Structures are given as structure tokens and as C-alpha cells.
Amino acid sequence: MKNILPVAAVLALAAVGFFAWKNQTPQTSPPTNQTQEETPKTSPTSFTFTNPKKSAHYETNTPAHGSTLAGTPINVVIDFNFDLAKPSEIKILKERTDYGTGETIIDTNKLSMRRTMKSDSPDGLYTVDYKACWPDKSCHDGTFQFAIDRSQAKTYDDQTGKKEVTIKMSEVMFKPQNIKLTRGTKVTWVNDDSAEHYVNTDSHPSHTYSPTQNSKALKKGESFTLTFDQAGIYPYHCSAHASSMTGSLLIE
Ligand SMILES: [Cu+2]
Incomplete structure (x- = not known):
């Protein structure tokens, strides 16, 4: 009887070890700089x-x-x-x-x-x-x-046909976040927050996709304006809040 306790303890430890090993997430991607x-x-x-x-x-x-x-x-x-x-x-x-x-x-x-x-x-x-x-x-x-x-364009805010559109930077969001526009539309981003925001083309932090779509730091009340003459999708973000503050323009 007195041998059972140590044996049970060893079995319990082995079980814990097995499950810890089993739950390890396998490395599925090359070990390079995953962003x-x-x-x-x-x-x-x-x-x-x-x-x-x-x-x-x-x-x-x-x-x-x-x-x-x-x-x-x-x-x-x-x-x-x-x-x-x-x-x-x-x-x-x-x-x-x-x-x-x-x-x-x-x-x-x-x-x-x-x-x-x-x-x-x-x-x-x-x-x-x-x-x-x-x-x-x-x-x-x-x-x-x-x-x-x-x-997926169905979920976009349809503002096609407008010559000028304003996007607010408010509560650490772009509002509206995803907008459908007509070619030639002049888009102005205005910061309504006390925090500084940016308009940056993807990806972060290279900001290279559509290089003209990059603003300086925008303080409250400041704005950035750009006219979109080429049709296509324009994913962008604020580089100060890159993981959450994102938006997309669909130019038709
Ligand atoms: Cu921001």
C-alpha cells in the first residue's frame, strides 16, 4: 500500500508532461520575421x-x-x-x-x-x-x-458620384472605415481626436503600396487631402495605431 502514492505521483507527472507536449503549437511557417x-x-x-x-x-x-x-x-x-x-x-x-x-x-x-x-x-x-x-x-x-x-464591396459605404468626401479620424477609428468612391474624388481626412493620427498606405511600417497616401502627424483639427484618379483598392492605416486603426478605399 505504501508504494502506491509515489507511483501515482510519477504517473500524474507523466500525464501532465504528455499533455504539455501534445499541446505545443507546431511551427508551421519559416522562422523568419513574421509580422x-x-x-x-x-x-x-x-x-x-x-x-x-x-x-x-x-x-x-x-x-x-x-x-x-x-x-x-x-x-x-x-x-x-x-x-x-x-x-x-x-x-x-x-x-x-x-x-x-x-x-x-x-x-x-x-x-x-x-x-x-x-x-x-x-x-x-x-x-x-x-x-x-x-x-x-x-x-x-x-x-x-x-x-x-x-x-465584399457590398459592406462598403457607397459614396460614389461625390466629388469630395471627408473621413473623420475619431475614437481611434476612420469613419467611415471602408468607402466606395468614384475616380477623381478628392478625399480629406480630418482628425477629431486629441491623439495624433496619421494616414498611411499599407503595409506597416513600409508604407509603400500607394506612396502618395502618407500624411505627416495630424494634430486635432488638422487634415490631409488626396485625389484618387486610379481605380482599385487602397488599404491604409494610422501608423500610430497600426493594429486597430485601419481603413480601405475602393475607387471605381
Ligand atoms: Cu491613430
């Missing part, structure tokens, strides 16, 4: 996104991996922490067709590369295959996915 924006977002049409593969020196990309967009991106941008060189390349693939148009462009600071996307690209899942090359001629592959689902 917050890259967590796949759930979408009502539920596309299945495979894990991204990140090349050496990769930082972020827009559209975000796992994002489902209500319209076509104006371009796909990938950001790095090292100088890009030729022949870096971006392909925007759906069923082996490349919906990118024109050359892959390396930005003047050499930290981002971008490719324009065809504005009439169909709904569905897109795989971005890229090759990032450095001045020493070495190249590394990477891949990520996003989806287009135009039915």
Missing part, C-alpha cells in the same frame, strides 16, 4: 491560403498574405531590408496566368519592388511568386497569396 499583418484574415468566402515562403531580407508585402480584397490592387509591393537589384521579378498568378502588367519596378530607395496589376483581374485566389535579387547577383524565391472578392 502582425501577415496573420491570415478570415473571409466570408473562405479562400484557403497556403503558408507564405519568405525570401532572405523580406520585410512585408501589400496586399497582405491571406487578405481578401473588395477590389483589384493597383499594384503588388514587396518590401525588403536590403538593396534590391536586377533581375528581381514579381509574378501575380492565377491558374498559371500572370495578371501583372509591365515590368517589375525597383523603387529608387531599392528597398521595395512593385508590379502593376491588371485592373480587370477576375475574382479568385492569387499567388504572388517573386524573385528577390541582390547586387552580388544572388536571388532568393518567395511566395504569398491574396484573394479578390468583389462581393
Whole structure:
């Protein structure tokens, strides 16, 4: 009888150890710099996104991996922490067709590369295959996915046909958060909060997707204005509250 207690204690410890081991989350993505924006977002049409593969020196990309967009991106941008060189390349693939148009462009600071996307690209899942090359001629592959689902535009605040629109920055939110507009509309963001806010194009902190859509710090009462002449989706955020203060413009 006196041997039972120690045996029971050992069994209990073994059981605790087993469950702790069993509950460990397996590492499913490459151990590179995973950023917050890259967590796949759930979408009502539920596309299945495979894990991204990140090349050496990769930082972020827009559209975000796992994002489902209500319209076509104006371009796909990938950001790095090292100088890009030729022949870096971006392909925007759906069923082996490349919906990118024109050359892959390396930005003047050499930290981002971008490719324009065809504005009439169909709904569905897109795989971005890229090759990032450095001045020493070495190249590394990477891949990520996003989806287009135009039915999501139903949830957007429809302000098409207006020449000017105001978006309030209030209670650490963009109001309205998601707006549908007509090409040529002049958009003004006004800060109603005592906290400073920014208007920054995605992703954070590179702010490279639509480079003109970046404001200085806006104090209460200050504003930022930009006219949108190109159709497409414009995901943006406030860099002071990047995880929660987000918005999107759909220009038609
Ligand atoms: Cu803010």
C-alpha cells in the first residue's frame, strides 16, 4: 500500500508532461520575421491560403498574405531590408496566368519592388511568386497569396458620384472605415481626436503600396487631402495605431 502514492505521483507527472507536449503549437511557417499583418484574415468566402515562403531580407508585402480584397490592387509591393537589384521579378498568378502588367519596378530607395496589376483581374485566389535579387547577383524565391472578392464591396459605404468626401479620424477609428468612391474624388481626412493620427498606405511600417497616401502627424483639427484618379483598392492605416486603426478605399 505504501508504494502506491509515489507511483501515482510519477504517473500524474507523466500525464501532465504528455499533455504539455501534445499541446505545443507546431511551427508551421519559416522562422523568419513574421509580422502582425501577415496573420491570415478570415473571409466570408473562405479562400484557403497556403503558408507564405519568405525570401532572405523580406520585410512585408501589400496586399497582405491571406487578405481578401473588395477590389483589384493597383499594384503588388514587396518590401525588403536590403538593396534590391536586377533581375528581381514579381509574378501575380492565377491558374498559371500572370495578371501583372509591365515590368517589375525597383523603387529608387531599392528597398521595395512593385508590379502593376491588371485592373480587370477576375475574382479568385492569387499567388504572388517573386524573385528577390541582390547586387552580388544572388536571388532568393518567395511566395504569398491574396484573394479578390468583389462581393465584399457590398459592406462598403457607397459614396460614389461625390466629388469630395471627408473621413473623420475619431475614437481611434476612420469613419467611415471602408468607402466606395468614384475616380477623381478628392478625399480629406480630418482628425477629431486629441491623439495624433496619421494616414498611411499599407503595409506597416513600409508604407509603400500607394506612396502618395502618407500624411505627416495630424494634430486635432488638422487634415490631409488626396485625389484618387486610379481605380482599385487602397488599404491604409494610422501608423500610430497600426493594429486597430485601419481603413480601405475602393475607387471605381
Ligand atoms: Cu491613430
